[in-house]
Amino acid sequence: MVAGEDDDVLDPVHSDGGGGSGVGISDYISDLPDECLAIVFQSLCPADRNQCSLVCRRWFYVEGQSRQRLSLNAKLDLLPVIPSLFDRFDSVTKLALKCDRRSVSIRDEALVIISERCPNLTRLKLRACRELTDAGMEAFAKNCKGLKKLSCGSCTFGSKGMNAVLDNCAALEELSVKRLRGIAETAVADPIGPGVAAASLKTICLKELYNGQCFGSLILGAKNLKTLK
Structure with a gap:
């Protein structure tokens, strides 16, 4: 039998799964704009975001x-996957780069590409990005001048890299530094x-630093500082 115009036709996508009239169920989620x-x-x-991203290509x-x-x-x-990563995540404003202490971390080239993307x-x-140097931090600071918060721990760049951030990032509000290896003990x-x-x-946090007194000029010059730890 061929269904005519007035016959009920089962839609396998929008069907309610029951018999009778086969009234369809609207897929409201698919109707949502991307912004919503x-x-x-x-x-x-x-x-949960990671799980949702696996539902379909649009999600x-x-x-x-x-x-x-x-x-x-x-x-x-x-390093090799940075371009494809930031092709997908091209709206990132808050980034954490963490390396375990037994592994070799990213180098300047990777940080520069990230700052460009x-x-x-x-x-x-x-965290523990021991292969980053002053040169890498300087290039990063010039590309990301809107930086508001920097937190670094167990890194090996030194005063020049830190000064590059302070000289280029005029919006910086929070600075946290722990075990900055580039400032040698002697x-x-x-x-x-x-x-x-x-x-x-507004906030400066300094922990476990050799020659921590080198931050004196920064502390004295930060006239709007509210918290010092």
Whole structure:
């Protein structure tokens, strides 16, 4: 029998699964604009976002384009995949780069590429990125001048790299430094700061530093400082 125009036809996609009239059920989620779907994703925890990105190609795309916070394992082998990563996550403003102490971390080249792909970064966290040098930090600072928060621990760049950030990132509000290996215990470290960032800095946290007194110029120049730890 061939169904005519007035016959009920079962739609396997929108069917309610029952008999009778076969009234379809609207797929309201598919009707949501990408902007609304992105707002939904932003209310989820990272694990749930990751699961949602696997539902379909559209969700994969929207989830990536709307993600603003990203944490990466910053081992040396991250370099080849950085372009494809930030093709997908091109709206990142808060980035964490963490390497375990037994592995070789990313080097300057990787940090420079990231800074070129993420010029709107406002927060950067570096952990055990021991292969980064003053040159890499200087290039990063010139590309990400809107940085508002920098937290670094167990890194090996020194005064020049820190001064590059303070000289280029005029919006910097929070600075946290722990075990900055580039400031050697016996060396005469160059003064750090104040730089253009001194006017905007509100919080400075310094922990387990050799020659921590080199931050004296920064502290004295930060006239709007509210918290010093």
